[in-house]
Amino acid sequence: DIQMTQSPPTLSASVGDRVTITCRASQSIGGWLAWYQQKPGMAPKFLIQKASTLESGVPSRFSVSASGTEFTLTISSLQPDDSATYYCQQYNTYSPAWTFGQGTKVEIK
Amino acid sequence: VQLVESGGGVVQPGRSLRLSCAASGFTFSSFAKHWVRQAPGKGLEWVAVMSFDGSDKYYADSVRGRFTISSDNSKNTLYLQMNSLRGEDTAVYYCARATILTMAEFDYWGQGTLVTVSS
Numbered sequence: 373d374i375q376m377t378q379s380p381p382t383l384s385a386s387v388g389d390r391v392t393i394t395c396r397a398s399q400s401i402g403g404w405l406a407w408y409q410q411k412p413g414m415a416p417k418f419l420i421q422k423a424s425t426l427e428s429g430v431p432s433r434f435s436v437s438a439s440g441t442e443f444t445l446t447i448s449s450l451q452p453d454d455s456a457t458y459y460c461q462q463y464n465t466y467s468p469a470w471t472f473g474q475g476t477k478v479e480i481k
Numbered sequence: 482v483q484l485v486e487s488g489g490g491v492v493q494p495g496r497s498l499r500l501s502c503a504a505s506g507f508t509f510s511s512f513a514k515h516w517v518r519q520a521p522g523k524g525l526e527w528v529a530v531m532s533f534d535g536s537d538k539y540y541a542d543s544v545r546g547r548f549t550i551s552s553d554n555s556k557n558t559l560y561l562q563m564n565s566l567r568g569e570d571t572a573v574y575y576c577a578r579a580t581i582l583t584m585a586e587f588d589y590w591g592q593g594t595l596v597t598v599s600s
Contacts, residue, residue, distance in 0.1 A: 406586040415575055415590035459525055463585035470527035
């Protein structure tokens with residue numbers, strides 16, 4: 373099975389800071405890598421599909437990049453509304469299997 | 482698009498429970514549907530998926546042989562039959578719609594229903 377290693381588990385940053393979350397796959401996963409945002413007590417929200425496409429309504433301060441098996445979510449200027457836990461998720465077409473990263477909790481200082 | 486789960490509750494180990502997910506706002510039979518769960522204070526875990534036409538069903542190793550995903554297209558409802566429940570099945574269960582033409586990613590989620598397995 374493909375494992376997704378997400379880091380850091382938590383991060384604390386100030387409003388306006390640039391923050392980066394990384395997700396590393398244990399092997400090649402093709403292009404099926406999504407990102408979700410979850411706030412306490414709520415369902416996850418679909419942010420980014422197919423490793424690169426921001427969903428409608430997602431602020432442009434969110435961006436993604438990929439290099440081999442490493443995928444990065446960047447918030448260019450952290451806002452109070454961005455306080456949440458972020459998950460990456462991969463889909464293995466060959467298994468098939470769906471795997472989430474462990475999550476990154478983003479806190480505002 | 483709206484997904485509304487129901488059927489959660491407290492159940493004893495070894496017993497069964499059936500969850501429902503009522504869908505609206507889209508053509509139910511045109512999309513694959515998933516169940517994803519989240520244990521208290523933990524991360525997300527994929528549970529099961531059904532293809533748009535019901536011909537393909539896949540399960541996580543942790544539930545295979547105990548859980549069954551199904552749907553009733555006439556009622557726009559997705560189900561998860563959970564048998565032989567264990568303490569480690571305690572979680573909020575979400576139904577989620579897959580992105581169009583694939584089963585790969587989850588674009589809409591319900592609010593979740595809590596299942597507690599305890600004696």
